[in-house]
Amino acid sequence: MRWIRVQLALLDFALSSLVRRKGRNLSLAAVFCLLVMCFASVVFAVKSLQREAASLLEGAPDIVVQRVVGGRHDLIPVQYLGLIKSLKGVQESTPRVWGYYYDPGSGANYTLMGTRCPDPSLEEGSVLVGSGVLRTFSGLEHGRIILRSAKGSFVSLKLKGTFPSDSELLSSDLVLICEKDLRELFDIPDHLATDIIARVANPAERRKVAEKIYEALPDTRPIQKEEILRTYEAIFEWRGGLTIVVLSALILSFLILAWDKAVSLGPEETQEIGVLKALGWDTSEVVRMKLMEGLLISITGFAVGIFLAYLHVFLLSAFLFEPLLKGWSVVYPRFPLIPAFGVHDLLVIFLLTVGPYSLATIVPHWRTATIEPQIAMRAQK
Amino acid sequence: MIKLAEVRKIFNQGRPNETVALRGINLEIQEAKLTVLKGPSGSGKTTLLSLIGCMTRPTSGRIWLCERELTSLPEKFLTTIRKETFGFVFQQFNLIGGISVLENVTLPAYTIGMPRKQRRERAMELLDRFSIANKAHVKVESLSGGEAQRVAIARALMNDPKVMIADEPTAQLDSALSKEFMAIMAQLKAEGKTILIASHDPLVWGSPCVDRVVEMRDGTILMLWDSALASGGGS
Numbered sequence: 264m265r266w267i268r269v270q271l272a273l274l275d276f277a278l279s280s281l282v283r284r285k286g287r288n289l290s291l292a293a294v295f296c297l298l299v300m301c302f303a304s305v306v307f308a309v310k311s312l313q314r315e316a317a318s319l320l321e322g323a324p325d326i327v328v329q330r331v332v333g334g335r336h337d338l339i340p341v342q343y344l345g346l347i348k349s350l351k352g353v354q355e356s357t358p359r360v361w362g363y364y365y366d367p368g369s370g371a372n373y374t375l376m377g378t379r380c381p382d383p384s385l386e387e388g389s390v391l392v393g394s395g396v397l398r399t400f401s402g403l404e405h406g407r408i409i410l411r412s413a414k415g416s417f418v419s420l421k422l423k424g425t426f427p428s429d430s431e432l433l434s435s436d437l438v439l440i441c442e443k444d445l446r447e448l449f450d451i452p453d454h455l456a457t458d459i460i461a462r463v464a465n466p467a468e469r470r471k472v473a474e475k476i477y478e479a480l481p482d483t484r485p486i487q488k489e490e491i492l493r494t495y496e497a498i499f500e501w502r503g504g505l506t507i508v509v510l511s512a513l514i515l516s517f518l519i520l521a522w523d524k525a526v527s528l529g530p531e532e533t534q535e536i537g538v539l540k541a542l543g544w545d546t547s548e549v550v551r552m553k554l555m556e557g558l559l560i561s562i563t564g565f566a567v568g569i570f571l572a573y574l575h576v577f578l579l580s581a582f583l584f585e586p587l588l589k590g591w592s593v594v595y596p597r598f599p600l601i602p603a604f605g606v607h608d609l610l611v612i613f614l615l616t617v618g619p620y621s622l623a624t625i626v627p628h629w630r631t632a633t634i635e636p637q638i639a640m641r642a643q644k
Numbered sequence: 645m646i647k648l649a650e651v652r653k654i655f656n657q658g659r660p661n662e663t664v665a666l667r668g669i670n671l672e673i674q675e676a677k678l679t680v681l682k683g684p685s686g687s688g689k690t691t692l693l694s695l696i697g698c699m700t701r702p703t704s705g706r707i708w709l710c711e712r713e714l715t716s717l718p719e720k721f722l723t724t725i726r727k728e729t730f731g732f733v734f735q736q737f738n739l740i741g742g743i744s745v746l747e748n749v750t751l752p753a754y755t756i757g758m759p760r761k762q763r764r765e766r767a768m769e770l771l772d773r774f775s776i777a778n779k780a781h782v783k784v785e786s787l788s789g790g791e792a793q794r795v796a797i798a799r800a801l802m803n804d805p806k807v808m809i810a811d812e813p814t815a816q817l818d819s820a821l822s823k824e825f826m827a828i829m830a831q832l833k834a835e836g837k838t839i840l841i842a843s844h845d846p847l848v849w850g851s852p853c854v855d856r857v858v859e860m861r862d863g864t865i866l867m868l869w870d871s872a873l874a875s876g877g878g879s
Contacts, residue, residue: 265757272754272763276747283742531741538738541699542752543727543803545720637694640738 273548277555285597291353292564295620299568300575304584305602307576314603316495319398320488324460325469328476338455341478346463350475352468358443358456362449364410368401375449377442388439389421397425397434408438420444500521528631536631537639549632550625557624561617568616571611576600645838646673646696647808652707653691653863665691667863668705674856675806678829678839680849683860689842690735690811692860695873696840697730697809698722728754731800733810737792739784745795746780752802770798774828790821797828807838814845826851 272381281288328347330339339358347356360377373396380387390408402409403422410418426434446453461476463469475484528536536549544552577579577600631639653666666688673679673696681689694700695707698714707714709729714722731752739748749767758766769850771777774794779787787795793813800808808829822845829839830853841848849857857869 268757268759269755272757272760275760276751276754279743279747440866534738535740538734538740539751540723541697541726541732541738542799543723544755545723548755635694635700637690639698640734 295564301570311600377445380441391439540636553628645675677855688863731805737796
């Protein structure tokens with residue numbers, strides 16, 4: 264009971280000290296809050312993008328078989344399909360025709376994916392596009408898209424519609440086109456495809472099937488679904504890491520500020536610690552009071568920072584870091600992010616922000632509190 | 645009550661700026677008496693007060709408080725003794741700026757676990773005793789010299805210490821306020837407090853309530869004057 268009363272009294276004094284230097288403390292809390300907001304925004308956005316990509320890739324093919332020539336991706340003969348289909352465990356297998364199209368007008372690359380027509384939503388001479396294409400592609404005219412073919416002629420295709428916004432992370436730059444139209448556009452002969460996809464009913468068999476394909480078709484590279492997922496995760500983690508590196512300048516300058524503020528305790532604060540010690544305050548009581556003061560600033564800054572980061576990422580679509588995090592330098596997707604962070608992420612942000620700040624403030628106060636009160640009190644004299 | 649034997653204090657020992665502040669002090673401070681340490685600046689008065697008040701340790705020698713040897717005690721015990729036994733009035737009163745008179749007075753009680761309500765009641769009682777209860781919620785910066793002095797005394801009495809220590813308490817005060825300060829000390833002595841004051845102010849060491857004057861110079865005791873001996877014709 265006595266211990267609790269002492270802690271409450273120390274908290275009482277810490278609060279009174281904060282109010283006493285409110286100008287300085289408010290500005291510190293504001294800078295701290297900004298730091299937490301930036302840091303938490305990156306973490307929140309990366310986590311959401313990873314989950315977004317993972318959920319969309321759930322419907323992705325179990326195995327994608329690419330042909331490799333000289334270590335580079337090449338068109339695959341459609342005749343390989345028969346061998347892949349014959350493997351035990353393969354439920355279904357189809358060739359895909361797709362490619363990239365560079366639009367000099369917008370300076371962006373678009374993904375063109377072929378589909379067998381007639382399709383319920385598409386017929387020959389028409390396309391479905393992602394909203395990023397609609398926003399940026401330079402060759403859109405009167406509901407038609409103009410593309411330059413591999414032979415140099417221009418092909419005009421009708422815009423049939425756009426993809427739903429919930430798939431925008433992966434479909435933003437996508438143009439869905441009939442396979443026949445795409446073969447003509449890219450000049451791909453009928454006996455070749457971009458890759459072959461295979462559906463394997465049992466996930467435990469995927470690895471074995473991939474190994475068998477590699478053995479039977481040594482000029483191919485079978486890519487499993489998990490590998491695609493890992494690549495996406497790595498991309499977003501890398502982007503998040505890059506953003507944090509950029510932010511680290513901010514973090515570092517704040518820590519220098521906190522350290523400087525803390526190390527160079529003014530004569531007034533040094534004398535105050537001397538007085539408290541002379542009046543019977545223990546070194547640990549002075550340190551605890553100062554720790555409470557630091558924690559009140561940093562926890563307030565942390566809570567407000569997390570709240571602002573939530574607003575920034577989930578209501579304002581992380582507009583500050585959007586291009587950097589979502590990729591697609593020109594056609595980056597626009598879609599609302601859905602919260603995917605956990606208590607663990609909040610704990611990491613807390614430890615990486617509140618931890619160093621508390622340490623930066625506590626060490627110098629502890630050093631001053633170990634000086635004899637008589638000497639500390641003379642700081643002002 | 646307090647006994648010092650061969651106490652020496654050297655600051656910055658072994659460095660070029662080494663200073664010998666006290667050179668083998670032997671002294672006894674009696675309970676419920678008012679003792680004044682008198683001497684010019686640099687004579688070692690403040691250092692001696694700090695040693696007795698457990699704020700610093702001697703370089704050599706021993707100090708006893710009520711038969712308990714203090715010099716070998718760890719820091720934590722010294723702090724406990726400081727907060728329970730001594731009340732301090734510093735040279736410039738050393739009130740903490742930016743907070744109220746009431747908060748300043750309650751400061752020594754923060755770490756003894758006194759409930760907030762009781763803490764404030766006790767402080768108000770003391771402020772009332774020294775006729776400054778009306779200033780309880782005023783910030784200390786706006787106090788006059790006399791008011792600051794009374795707040796400092798109230799703060800020193802917050803934990804009801806056995807010993808009051810005052811370092812040059814009248815240095816910033818005019819004659820009237822200095823006399824008022826000594827009148828308060830006389831009252832406290834009458835209540836059974838042991839009082840130890842360092843001062844070179846004649847209004848302090850010449851005050852009729854003083855029982856003993858210890859004259860110091862260059863870290864040594866030059867002379868001891870005792871009122872009991874003086875009234876009996878000795879010095």
